[in-house]
Amino acid sequence: MELTYILFQVAVALLAIVAYHVYRRLSYFKRRGIPHDPPHLFQGNLQGILTKRHMHEIIGDYYDKYQESKLPFVGFYFFQKPSAFILDLELAKHILIKDFSNFSDKGIFYNEKDDPISAHLFNLDGPQWRVLRNKLSSTFTAGKMKFMYPTLVSVADELIAVMHEKVKQNSVLEIRDLVSRFTVDVIGTCAFGIKCNSLRDESAEFLTVGKRVFLDKRHGSFMSGVMQSYPKLARRLGLVRTPSHIQAFYKRIVYETVALREKENIRRNDFMDLLIEMKNQKVTLDNGDVVSGLSIEEILAQAFIFFIAGFETSSSTMGYALYELARHPHIQDKVRAELEEVLEQHDQQFTYESTKDLKYLNQVICETLRLYTIVPHLDRKANKRFVVPGHPNFVIEAGQSIIIPSSAIHHDPNIYPEPSEFQPERFSAEESAKRSSVAWLPFGDGPRNCIGLRFGKMQALIGLALLIRNFKFSTCPKTADPLVYNPKSFVLAVDGIQLKVEAV
Structure with a gap:
């Protein structure tokens, strides 16, 4: 009885200690006199996340509520993590x-x-991030891109062939x-040296996973x-975010690929080759320190993020761009005219050099990324106490989480007049020069x-160039207007985009 x-x-x-700690966390901005919305006990200011509201909507509504306040930042609770929600572009630049x-x-x-x-590189912090970024920086040079270019074009040609078959x-x-x-198929080839063949195989494993x-x-x-709220504690408890079947698939693919290439001395001059080279060589950093090559676990993580980031962001951007071009045929015609002019200057060949001349198509891509920002915000954390210049009462304390609402900034009418309109001319050299770089x-x-x-x-530019050159896209009764986004996805995602397609 006494033990009980x-x-x-x-x-x-x-329980009292936990309750007090949670109370202190959820009263963080109130104690500091920083404007904020009252937080939900578990979801903070993310009420409805992944069920009724997608992240872009939550971020956008919060930004719109406080943007006219002219404050450098306001408080925002990312679940139970107090975050400085940045409103001022000059502070974002700092x-x-x-003050990077x-x-x-x-x-x-x-x-x-x-x-x-x-x-992987997207998540890592501190010396781990610096060392890995230094190791990988040579992977995405212009020279490496030029080397991968023919592979990318060959997959794009296959896309055009499949499209012609389907249009018939x-x-x-x-x-x-x-x-x-x-x-x-592009990422599978360039990152893993594997012919995924998902353009013709609707049940391709790479696409499904x-x-x-x-x-x-x-x-x-809850978990x-x-x-999100207590990353250090979660790490100590051994918590795992990635679903087991996702881990198993990529681990099998990467480990088998690395083992086979090293055993058979296979070289394909792709992203995986570059990672294997880093596995077997030491790297000298800018400060003179020498660090060992990549571990097999690091190769796994980088191959995973390269595949996921390259697959989702580029495909979403292409899909949204075609949707807008279908809704604005005069813009589509202008892109097609530019394509013909550039190809005429390059003997009707899509070369790496020719892509640099597709300036208007690049503006279309930039405007698409503004209007349909795939990832809603940027995360940062302060290493030391930072007093906001010109605002002595606004202090970002050491360890403070920071949210820069990129998707909301992209829809701010004070920065982009008529923000819901698709206007590629916003990204001409003259117009871009009028705006802050951030x-x-x-x-x-x-x-x-990135x-x-x-x-x-x-990748997006080549795919769109070949599609617009070969096909005309237009809306039809099945085309959604407006698009409906999936609230269960963290990135800006739709379940499908139906368009009428005709061969040119």
């Missing part, structure tokens, strides 16, 4: 560029021991699915909130921008 009483007292004491050394970390959960696939059978196509198959990554969850919202953030900015942005844009 003691255990009861211990349990009550622990965080991303000017103080904001180089993200503070996102990863667990290299129990969930090695989560310890039915003029209305689900275009989002088709461009997903294109990017899967790739789609599940953004929808399948290992845990419910996801724990990992007013367009689909790939982030500064030293921690390392694969050059590859992603090249």
Whole structure:
């Protein structure tokens, strides 16, 4: 009886400690006098996340509510994690560029021991991130992109052949699915040296698993909130984010590929070759330190994020671009005219050099990424206390989480007049020069921008160029207007885009 009483007292004491800690967390901004919305106990300011509301809607509504306040930031609770929600572009520039050394970390959960696939470049912090970024920086140079270019074009040619076959059978196509198959085949070839053949095989494993990554969850919202709110604690507890079937698939593919290439001395001059080279060589950093090559777990994580990021962002961008071009035939005609002019200058050949001349098509891609920002926000964390210039009462404390609402910034009418309208002219050299450099953030900015942005844009540009040259896209009764986004997906995703397609 006495033992039961003691255990009861211990349990009550622990609950009191936890309750006090949660209370302190959820009153963080109130104690500091920073404007914020009252948080939900578990979801913070993310009420309805992954059920009724998608992240872009939540971020956008919060930004719209406080943007006119002219404050540098307001408080935002990402589950139970207090975050500085940035409203001022000049402060965003300090965080991303000017004072990057103080904001180089993200503070996102990863667990290299129990969930090695989560310890990729996008998530890592501190020295681990710096070393890995340095190792991988040579992977996405212009020279490497030029080398992968012919492979990319060959997959694009296969896409055009498949499209011609499908158009003969039915003029209305689900275009989002088709461009997903294109990017899967490109990434599968360039990253793994594997011919996925998803353009012709509708049950291709690479495509099926790739789609599940953004929808399948290992845990419910409560445990996801724990990992987001308390990443260090979650790591100590050995929590794992990646679903077991996702881990098993990529681990099998990567480990088998690496073993076979090393045993047979196979070289394909693709992304996997570059990772294997790094596995077997030491790297000298800028400060003179020498570090060992990549481990097999690091290869797994980088191959995983390269595939997922390249597959989803590029295919979504292509799908949304075709949707807007179908709704704006005069813009589509202008893109097609530019294509013919550029190809005439390059002997009717799509060369790496010719893509640089497709300036208007590049503007279309930039405007698509603005209007349909795939990832809703950027995460950062302060390493040291930072007083906002010009606002002495607004302090970002050491360890403070930061949210830069890129998708909301892209829809701010003070930055982009008529933000819901599709206007590629916004990204002419003259118009771009009028805006802050951090007013367009689909790939982030500064030293921690997306390392694969050059590859992603090249993939989307080639795919769109060949599609527009060979086909005319238009809306039809099955075309959704407006598009309906899937609230269960963290990225901006739709279940399909139906367009009428005719061969040119």
